Amino acid sequence: MADPTNYHIVVIGGGGTGAALAYDLAQRGYRATLLERGELTSGTTGRHHGQLHSGARYAAGDRSIARECMEETRVLMRIAPEAIEYNSGLFVALTAEDEAFAETFVESCAEAGIPTERLSAEACLRLEPGLNPAIRCGVRVPDGTLDAWRLPLHFFAAARGHGALIRNFAPVVGIELDRTGVRAVRMRDLRSKREEEIGCDLVINAAGAWAGQVAGLAGVSLPLTPAPGSMLAVRKRLTNLVVSRLHPAGDGDILVPQRGLSIIGSTQWQTDDPDDVVPSDEEVEFLRESAVAMVPGFAEAPYQAAWAAVRPLAGASVDVEAGRALSRDFVTIDHGKNDGVGGLVSLIGGKATTLRAMAEQAVDVVGGLLDVSRECRTAEYVLPSHRAYYRNHATEPERSA
Amino acid sequence: MSERNRTVAVYRNREVGFQEFTVPENERTTVLDALEYIRARIDPDLMYRHSCHHGSCGTCGCAVDGKFVLSCLTRLGDLEGDVVRVEPLPTMDHIGDLAVDPTKFFEEFPEGLTYLRPSEVNAKAERPEDVAEYTRFENCIECGLCVSTCPVTADFTGPAALAAIDREIEKHPEREDEMLDLADGKRGAAACERALNCSRVCPTGVYPAKHIAFLNRKLGKRRAAEKE
Numbered sequence: 142m143a144d145p146t147n148y149h150i151v152v153i154g155g156g157g158t159g160a161a162l163a164y165d166l167a168q169r170g171y172r173a174t175l176l177e178r179g180e181l182t183s184g185t186t187g188r189h190h191g192q193l194h195s196g197a198r199y200a201a202g203d204r205s206i207a208r209e210c211m212e213e214t215r216v217l218m219r220i221a222p223e224a225i226e227y228n229s230g231l232f233v234a235l236t237a238e239d240e241a242f243a244e245t246f247v248e249s250c251a252e253a254g255i256p257t258e259r260l261s262a263e264a265c266l267r268l269e270p271g272l273n274p275a276i277r278c279g280v281r282v283p284d285g286t287l288d289a290w291r292l293p294l295h296f297f298a299a300a301r302g303h304g305a306l307i308r309n310f311a312p313v314v315g316i317e318l319d320r321t322g323v324r325a326v327r328m329r330d331l332r333s334k335r336e337e338e339i340g341c342d343l344v345i346n347a348a349g350a351w352a353g354q355v356a357g358l359a360g361v362s363l364p365l366t367p368a369p370g371s372m373l374a375v376r377k378r379l380t381n382l383v384v385s386r387l388h389p390a391g392d393g394d395i396l397v398p399q400r401g402l403s404i405i406g407s408t409q410w411q412t413d414d415p416d417d418v419v420p421s422d423e424e425v426e427f428l429r430e431s432a433v434a435m436v437p438g439f440a441e442a443p444y445q446a447a448w449a450a451v452r453p454l455a456g457a458s459v460d461v462e463a464g465r466a467l468s469r470d471f472v473t474i475d476h477g478k479n480d481g482v483g484g485l486v487s488l489i490g491g492k493a494t495t496l497r498a499m500a501e502q503a504v505d506v507v508g509g510l511l512d513v514s515r516e517c518r519t520a521e522y523v524l525p526s527h528r529a530y531y532r533n534h535a536t537e538p539e540r541s542a
Numbered sequence: 543m544s545e546r547n548r549t550v551a552v553y554r555n556r557e558v559g560f561q562e563f564t565v566p567e568n569e570r571t572t573v574l575d576a577l578e579y580i581r582a583r584i585d586p587d588l589m590y591r592h593s594c595h596h597g598s599c600g601t602c603g604c605a606v607d608g609k610f611v612l613s614c615l616t617r618l619g620d621l622e623g624d625v626v627r628v629e630p631l632p633t634m635d636h637i638g639d640l641a642v643d644p645t646k647f648f649e650e651f652p653e654g655l656t657y658l659r660p661s662e663v664n665a666k667a668e669r670p671e672d673v674a675e676y677t678r679f680e681n682c683i684e685c686g687l688c689v690s691t692c693p694v695t696a697d698f699t700g701p702a703a704l705a706a707i708d709r710e711i712e713k714h715p716e717r718e719d720e721m722l723d724l725a726d727g728k729r730g731a732a733a734c735e736r737a738l739n740c741s742r743v744c745p746t747g748v749y750p751a752k753h754i755a756f757l758n759r760k761l762g763k764r765r766a767a768e769k770e
């Protein structure tokens with residue numbers, strides 16, 4: 142068995158996935174360096190909808206993804222409770238079709254281990270008086286609201302506490318190979334405007350919708366289609382619970398309350414350039430109408446912002462409907478086995494909610510490749526606060542979760 | 543949606559000063575959208591901080607036409623003048639272009655402050671049995687705009703951290719003594735000059751000046767009680 146301290150692993154991408162990877166690697170004893178081209182979580186992670194997914198939304202489509210969400214929800218509530226408004230969620234039926242879906246919905250949740258509570262329209266309105274009074278019934282589930290920036294910052298703080306080096310404004314511009322595989326990465330330090338070569342034993346590509354570009358630097362083809370989705374926020378908190386439409390996952394069907402805001406999302410389209418994503422007038426109008434249908438007060442609340450975040454869809458030419466089913470899962474790809482480029486692993490997809498589990502799986506794969514047998518222990522400790530990332534991060538003692 | 547072009551002058555460094563860029567603009571385009579456009583299409587080296595794009599993370603603060611704002615909530619259409627000037631926040635360490643290092647800002651926050659608070663929404667509504675209390679995150683998104691606009695030049699804990707300390711007392715009265723110790727002393731609440739700039743600039747309605755006044759009142763009461 143090999144000693145992890147002998148290995149230097151470079152993580153490319155400072156979103157939630159990279160944050161969880163850096164922490165997991167450092168906690169298992171690897172030397173870890175994370176490189177992010179801009180500010181931390183300036184890709185998809187900071188901009189997502191902010192829902193802590195119990196998995197209920199995915200249960201009818203895929204039980205195992207739903208089960209994973211539920212498990213990770215429980216873990217995050219233990220290790221990062223201050224990054225979560227945990228007020229539960231309500232799926233509401235607006236049409237007879239929605240109402241008919243309730244049975245399937247509740248059964249699928251049960252199969253995925255997600256507790257539900259069926260509620261009459263009156264009971265729903267007693268919990269959330271702002272709901273459309275015409276709703277037919279509802280189902281309550283253990284959803285919540287995440288702080289999209291502060292949750293990953295908890296992981297970044299823990300990573301630094303364990304000795305990982307986190308570098309922002311550090312785009313990777315090249316991956317150097319030798320006969321066996323990856324030997325180093327080349328990074329452009331935007332602070333000094335100089336290029337640096339960083340030697341390493343293995344690279345984990347966690348560049349999300351940009352992962353195809355990063356793999357390309359090593360000559361590996363990883364066909365991903367950037368699929369942006371838009372959100373609209375208004376300046377009024379209308380509910381305490383996350384409110385979703387009781388129907389198979391679709392567009393504009395989740396209203397997430399956060400601080401003093403209400404945020405409706407999302408949509409999905411496809412593009413070639415993950416850096417060119419701006420919501421259209423039509424989307425903003427569609428989102429507003431979708432929100433109003435569930436919570437009428439949304440119509441009068443003042444506009445705060447409309448923006449988009451980008452999913453990486455596997456396969457270059459998948460259509461949108463197939464894409465929706467595909468995009469929820471995550472994969473760890475060993476490019477040594479797949480493409481003959483050793484020392485390169487990609488971790489793509491998933492959800493902000495499952496960041497920890499994604500990292501666990503990928504670092505297990507890395508352990509297999511490097512012959513290191515260290516168990517993942519990231520579910521066992523309470524993470525340091527988000528502020529600790531910028532403070533005396535090394536001094537906060539570890540507390541069991 | 544009508545599109546037109548706008549000139550944005552972005553601070554780069556001491557040698558270059560401001561550099562002008564032309565960006566497309568519609569009714570919703572924000573200063574942050576403009577920066578994103580510049581990085582994607584014109585200069586991939588441009589450094590600026592951003593994450594959520596909707597006023598929740600607090601990373602994107604900067605000075606736009608001399609005012610301290612969140613770039614993600616500032617629409618070009620609401621700004622007068624042909625050229626929009628964007629500069630980094632002056633009170634944090636400058637690391638390049640518009641990007642600053644917020645370490646000093648965060649160091650003022652004592653360890654162990656909570657970030658969740660009870661939700662004030664639908665206070666009279668029924669609550670499920672398994673939800674002990676409806677909660678939400680604090681209003682303060684830790685953007686540092688208040689610190690940038692504060693005229694106090696003496697060494698000072700600053701409005702954001704003091705407001706957070708007072709919020710902690712409001713949520714957890716049992717921590718009052720411990721919190722007041724942190725707000726006491728020359729660089730604490732007493733250093734406030736009551737300019738109220740912080741309350742005016744805050745994008746999320748924290749009203750730090752009000753909390754500093756509350757702290758001074760609580761400190762005064764404690765001192766009076768100690769004398770008795």
Ligand SMILES: Cc1cc2nc3c(=O)[nH]c(=O)nc-3n(C[C@H](O)[C@H](O)[C@H](O)COP(=O)(O)OP(=O)(O)OC[C@H]3O[C@@H](n4cnc5c(N)ncnc54)[C@H](O)[C@@H]3O)c2cc1C
Binds near residue numbers: 189368407
């Ligand atoms: C519209 C939408 C809504 C969503 N809502 C939710 C939700 O409510 N709840 C939930 O749990 N999940 C949600 N998700 C999913 C979630 O946002 C993602 O699964 C998660 O953020 C992915 O994180 P990541 O770290 O893999 O990718 P990213 O956050 O995109 O991180 C990749 C990083 O790599 C960086 N990078 C790119 N190229 C380079 C380079 N050359 N060198 C260095 N760095 C580089 C990028 O700047 C970026 O920061 C949503 C997704 C979308 C699209």
Ligand code: SF4
Binds near residue numbers: 681683701750
């Ligand atoms: S008090 Fe307001 S201005 Fe100051 S850091 Fe918090 S949110 Fe920003």
Ligand code: FES
Binds near residue numbers: 593598
């Ligand atoms: S980008 Fe998060 S507050 Fe502006």
